[in-house]
């Protein structure tokens with residue numbers, strides 16, 4: 135195996151974030167340098183606890199977890215308790231974390247790590263609103279050239295929005311932050327709703343989590359039982375979309391996914407479209423490509439990978 139890939143996960147746990155963190159911790163191809171928490175699905179006071187609960191569930195109290203921004207750059211915070219529950223990890227009752235929260239601000243950890251590690255050697259995996267990444271880029275513009283790649287869950291094009299008719303939640307919460315990230319000139323891989331809505335936890339897939347017979351398997355099944363109610367009712371779908379783990383799965387097996395290198399701009403001033411990812415899928419604008427925008431996934435392959443890796447915890 136080649137050297138493990140160094141990553142930092144920026145997150146707003148959220149049950150699907152939690153599964154992404156578990157997948158990363160279960161995968162020897164990944165060297166998780168740290169987890170930076172941001173306000174999103176639930177306030178920062180909860181996301182910074184939830185990230186540590188997940189690390190302890192995985193038996194990894196050694197992971198460095200940092201608290202970051204508690205609100206978007208310019209707007210009031212919008213949360214998603216209606217999807218994730220009051221705690222953000224409703225469905226399973228995990229104990230309060232014992233492992234410490236690191237003292238540094240998430241943005242400072244991002245800056246210090248990127249300045250220390252060899253240029254291009256660190257991948258940022260962003261699975262919540264992009265406030266921490268944008269704050270780091272504004273405080274230290276020099277880090278843009280040092281980031282190997284940003285793999286993010288966010289946006290939508292053919293699938294349209296999930297928090298407004300035009301916008302996906304992570305982008306909608308902090309469109310100004312997203313505009314900074316999408317305009318930073320860093321290689322981007324974007325997992326939009328177009329692809330995550332094809333990674334549905336159907337009943338057989340949920341049963342496979344439960345059949346692991348482990349605390350991790352039971353917890354992931356319980357989280358899914360909880361947060362699938364929202365999507366199944368709204369979309370009449372056969373299961374909940376596992377949004378955030380698509381980013382880690384892309385790092386592990388990019389061949390499970392297809393997409394296009396296209397231009398993606400962020401709407402920050404729309405009356406009805408603020409937070410929209412304006413994805414030039416048909417390349418009509420002539421604007422330079424700035425992202426690999428994923429459109430499809432081998433869902434069976436994705437769930438086989440995920441379930442096998444979870445069995446290792």
Ligand code: RIB
Pocket residue numbers: 146148149150151174175261262263287296302303304377378
């Ligand atoms: O729109 C889905 C995204 O918003 C996921 O990252 C989910 O965790 C929420 O943050």
Ligand code: CA
Pocket residue numbers: 145146147148150151175261262378
């Ligand atoms: Ca998330």
